Every structure is written in C-alpha cells, then in structure tokens.
Amino acid sequence: MKDRVSITMLDDGIADVRFIRTDKMNALDTAMFNGIVEAIEQLKTMKGLRAVVVSGEGRAFCAGLDLSSLGKNEDNDDAVTKDPTRSLGARTNGIANRAQYVAWGWREVPAPVIAAAHGVAFGGGFQVLSGADIRFIHPDTRCAIMEMKWGLVPDMAGFPLWRGNVRDDVLRELTYTNREFSGREAQEMGFATHVSDTPYEDAMALARQFAQKNPDAMKASKRLFNIMQDATDAELLQAESDEQARIMRTPNQMEAVMSQMQKRKPEFTD
Structure with missing residues (x-):
C-alpha cells in the first residue's frame, strides 16, 4: 500500500488519505x-476516526484503469488479489467484488x-470519486464514464452509486x-456536491466541522443514508427509531448538548 496510498492521521481524528502513484x-x-x-x-476499524x-x-485524482498492467498474472489461488479484474462474479468483499470495493468500500x-x-477523474477513477459521501471537484477537472471507449460497461459500483444523483437519461x-x-x-x-477552486482545502475544512459532531450520531446517520434508497418506508421509519434509541442519553449525546450550552469544543469518546 505504501507506494500507492498513504494515510496520515491529523488532529481531531481526521484521516488524510492520498493516492500517491503520481x-x-x-x-x-x-x-x-x-x-x-x-x-x-484500515479505516473501517480505526479508533477515534471522525472523518x-x-x-x-500530482496532476490527477485518478486516471482510471491502467489497462497495460492488468491481466498479466497466471491463474492461481490468489489470482483475484493479484488481478482484481479476473473474477468479477465472486463477491470477495461483502456485497461487492474486489474491483467494485475500491469505490463501494x-x-x-x-x-x-x-x-x-x-485534474482527471476517468472511468474507474470517477467511480472511486463517486463512493464518497461528499465530493468537492475543481471546475476544470476532466471527467468521463470512460468504459464504453474500450467496449466495456461501468462495473466498479458506478450504477448503485450514481442512482438517485443523476437523471437517468443524462447518465445513459x-x-x-x-x-x-x-x-x-x-x-x-x-455527480459532485461542490465545485471549488481549492477542493482539498474545502474538503478538509468540512472534515473539521464533521469532527466536532457526535461520532455516534454521524455513524448512525451514514447507516441510514446507506439503506435509504432500498428500504421501504416502514423499514426506514423503524431504522430511524432504532438508531435514535441507541444514541439518546448516551455520554457522547450528552456531551454534544453540554458543549453547545457551554460554548466549548466537545470531547467525545469512542
């Protein structure tokens, strides 16, 4: 991972994740x-993570698939790890295959x-971008759902991620x-939440805001958003109630109230 992706933990529990194959x-x-x-x-199990x-x-967010580097490995027991595009039907990472997981995860x-x-967010890179909760993008970024150029379909979680964000005919x-x-x-x-001349700086400013919120309520809200498109009204109403019942009157919820009343920085715990 070290020569492709870096993770730096900043103050307030913010993880600065960077693609570094410049x-x-x-x-x-x-x-x-x-x-x-x-x-x-790593992020899924990281203690104290807030955002x-x-x-x-370098010059790009992600230029998409490096086609020249894939499909060169011989079949073996570890083929999916050595080339994530080999076994597309297998659900290797929860409900996703390994290639989908880099966006869906x-x-x-x-x-x-x-x-x-x-810079550039093409094909698979555009789908990785789409997996985020919030997306800041520079106005001059070159974007494309590129797969048809190579006679392929978008298959790195784009369809479930774009559903509800973009008009059907536009996406087609x-x-x-x-x-x-x-x-x-x-x-x-x-596709994007905000257009910005300084996307990284604006993203980090928003992350600092998130870091000052009750982490239990933030996690619960994300769980609700994740089921919102597929759950029935009754299921979603029940899920709201269940999440709220688990949060109310807990130490972090009370700390959120007290820090607001006392006009101070909150001190939350995991």
Missing part, C-alpha cells in the same frame, strides 16, 4: 486496487468520507458516448 496520474493497477482496499479496511478526506497527489467506512478531485448519454465533461458540469448534473 507518475501514472494515480491510475488503477493491481497494486493500486489492493492499496485502496487495504486503506479502506476521511480522499485526494490524489468508502460507503462502508463508518465515518463520513469527503473526496477532493482535480454519458455512458453510451463516454464523452468528457468538466468538474463544473459534474456538479451541475449531480
């Missing part, structure tokens, strides 16, 4: 797939994940044509 514009080779999966697994900011170093990190994109056109669009267009269409 010589290849952070393109997804096998080592990058595995590095992102490892980073997500995550994901960005790419951010939804399984308990704390909110904020992405900051610049972008998929069928694989045309490029800008970061500003991405925000206008619903």
Whole structure:
C-alpha cells in the first residue's frame, strides 16, 4: 500500500488519505486496487476516526484503469488479489467484488468520507470519486464514464452509486458516448456536491466541522443514508427509531448538548 496510498492521521481524528502513484496520474493497477482496499479496511476499524478526506497527489485524482498492467498474472489461488479484474462474479468483499470495493468500500467506512478531485477523474477513477459521501471537484477537472471507449460497461459500483444523483437519461448519454465533461458540469448534473477552486482545502475544512459532531450520531446517520434508497418506508421509519434509541442519553449525546450550552469544543469518546 505504501507506494500507492498513504494515510496520515491529523488532529481531531481526521484521516488524510492520498493516492500517491503520481507518475501514472494515480491510475488503477493491481497494486493500486489492493492499496485502496487495504486503506479502506484500515479505516473501517480505526479508533477515534471522525472523518476521511480522499485526494490524489500530482496532476490527477485518478486516471482510471491502467489497462497495460492488468491481466498479466497466471491463474492461481490468489489470482483475484493479484488481478482484481479476473473474477468479477465472486463477491470477495461483502456485497461487492474486489474491483467494485475500491469505490463501494468508502460507503462502508463508518465515518463520513469527503473526496477532493482535480485534474482527471476517468472511468474507474470517477467511480472511486463517486463512493464518497461528499465530493468537492475543481471546475476544470476532466471527467468521463470512460468504459464504453474500450467496449466495456461501468462495473466498479458506478450504477448503485450514481442512482438517485443523476437523471437517468443524462447518465445513459454519458455512458453510451463516454464523452468528457468538466468538474463544473459534474456538479451541475449531480455527480459532485461542490465545485471549488481549492477542493482539498474545502474538503478538509468540512472534515473539521464533521469532527466536532457526535461520532455516534454521524455513524448512525451514514447507516441510514446507506439503506435509504432500498428500504421501504416502514423499514426506514423503524431504522430511524432504532438508531435514535441507541444514541439518546448516551455520554457522547450528552456531551454534544453540554458543549453547545457551554460554548466549548466537545470531547467525545469512542
């Protein structure tokens, strides 16, 4: 992971996650797939985590699949790890395969994940971006649902992640044509939350806000958002009640109230 993805823990429990394959514009080779999966697994069990900011170093967020590096390994018992594109049907990471997990896995990190994109976000890289809870994007970022260019379909969790964010006909056109669009267009269409000239700085500022909220309520809210599109009204109403019942009158919930009343920085515990 160390030569593909870095994790730096900042004050207030913020994880600064960066793609660092700068010589290849952070393109997804096998080592990058595995590095992102490892980073997500670390974040899922990290104590004191309050928010995550994901960005790419160098000229791009992520240029998508590095096609030249994949599919070169011989079949063996560890083939999926050595090449995540080999076994697409197997659910190797929960409800996802390993290739899908580099995008879908951010939804399984308990704390909110904020992405900051610049330069290029193509294909698989655009799907990785889409996995974040909140997405800041530079207006000049080059974006594309690129897979049709290579005679393929988007298959790294794009469809479930884009569902509800983008109009169906717009998504169909972008998929069928694989045309490029800008970061500003991405925000206008619903792919991105905010367009920003300084996406990393704005993402980090929002992460600091998140870090001052009751972490139990933040995690519960994320769980509710994760089921919102598929649950029935009755299931979602019950889930709201269950989550609230687990939070009310707990030490962190009371600390949220007291810190507001006393106008001071909250001190939460895991």
